[in-house]
Amino acid sequence: MFDLVTIGHFSIDFIILPGESKPRRRLGGPPTYTSIPAKRLGASVSVVSRVGGDFPERYLEWLVRRGVDLSRLKVDGKSKTTIFLIKYREDGERDMILRSRAPPISVEDIEGLEARAVHISPIANEVPVTLIERAVETIPIVSLDPQGILRQFDAEGRVFLRGVSDLNFLKYIDIFKASESELKALTGLSDIIRALKKVRDIGVNVAIATIGAGGVLISLDNSVYHVPAAKQNRTIDPTGAGDSFMGGFLAEYIKGEDLLWCASVGSSVSSYVIEEVGPGGFRGKRKVYERARWVYERIVRVTVNM
Template identity: 25%
Template sequence: MSLLIVGSMALDTIETPLGKREYILGGSCTYIATSASYLSEGIRMVGIVGYDFPKHELDFFKSKGIDIAGVEISSEKKTFHWHGVYHKNMNMRDSITTDLNAFETFDPVIPEHFRDSDYVCLGNVDPVIQKKVITQLRKPKLTMIDTMDFWIEGKLSSLRETLKLTDIIMINDSEARLLSNEDNLVVAGRKIITMGPKIIIVKKGEHGALLITPDTLFSVPALPLEKVIDPTGAGDTFAGGFMGWINRTNDFSDENLKVAVVCGTVMASLIVQDFSLEGIRDIPKDVLLSRFKDIKNLTSYKDITL
């Protein structure tokens, strides 16, 4: 099986109440691919970086078994750079600087040997670009997109066209309400299903994730953590865990989608415990399996009788 990932690749400057790091790995493609690599083989990246992107980081992706043939390196522009500052309540942040640089002209042409990918995960980019990617592919089994309020408010018509070609949309709770014009998340998810995708994943931050399909409603809490250092990329890391499991098992039944949500939750719980990708750069297998047990213990209880 193969999983194609298309999105941004960045060098971020991140400030949180627990520290500051400059020009560290970021971008949706980066987080999704690295996360997925722990659960599956056949990961393929498509993105663009600048001439300043560290070669050792490209080598890092290769070391994870990720095919980077689709990563373009600009000889004229620097890498996309975002500078964000998180408040004490890390659900709130301020964007200080967004320098698109090489990413400003990102117009992905999918390599020929990537076009037969079985599964596709498109990071949060312009829905016009997402549609262009989808139309270059040869009948993938399942396609997921991420989106945000910026596209819902600014390019709704384009987003709706892309949704018609999409199997899964990942969206946070406020964006689900905005897209559906519904306050209740279950009702919102059901309404979004009528727009095209049959699988809706609603990200609820520290409150976990909600899976909605025509026949299933499933919720997984986020793992309670004593220390969160950097929440950047948590949603993308979730997406990588989710799609990595689907690609590994080649099974998108409702029951396996539930397991995929757990995989996404586990990976997201690891990424937030350090800056950038450090939380998932080198995860020992026993640590990963222990985190799965933590989630299971958190959500299981003995049967009751009344």
């Protein structure tokens, strides 16, 4: 049995930073950015994912060396891996273009899966709602990032967000995390506090909204708390910040730690990731906990009696 299994596509990301014209090729996707920090914090990790025949062997070797179990990764030699072109603007926002997409993940891919927690994080509509429904039957903790449920793609592959008509699938979720824009698209509400409340009212136990450099808002029990972003030395590449936040959060959550401490660790993990291009900025417990303590001391309750 694994502590944490991440479900979603690996990706190959071509990242263009502000002031640059040549893209940098990096391994990406939630299975990368969520699994590795969780492993660095002591969790045993695996993934349920699919890639194409173009997925580099060196990426597989890199993941295995870092302790990520790949026994449920399916390689389809006749298909392509999910590939994104990600171009960052000077204001920190990004434009994303889907270049190719790997085959979808099916309910059958999780048959017999044993884990203390799963983090379901699609990036290109690859995970069906029926998989979420099946996961809750056997997995004690189910976490969801709905980014790939909300993403739509135009004829050129440009990514835009569109809400879904039926939010009933959220009743199965223990931990929910979305960016501010994703949360607004999902709920149709512009007020982030009200949007968190709507998600919680459906049945989610803990709802988290990431707000970029502002940190995160976390709704639990009858309150909403502001968890600040950890102090980082520099911001180079925000890719994977939200996914790595969840890696840190869930690694602590499955240990039974205080939820606000879990969020502090998530904030710390993501602060290291954005200091480098791609998934090279993960650190061990000592450094992660050092920044997490700074964050934890500055958490503020912003609303009560939701």
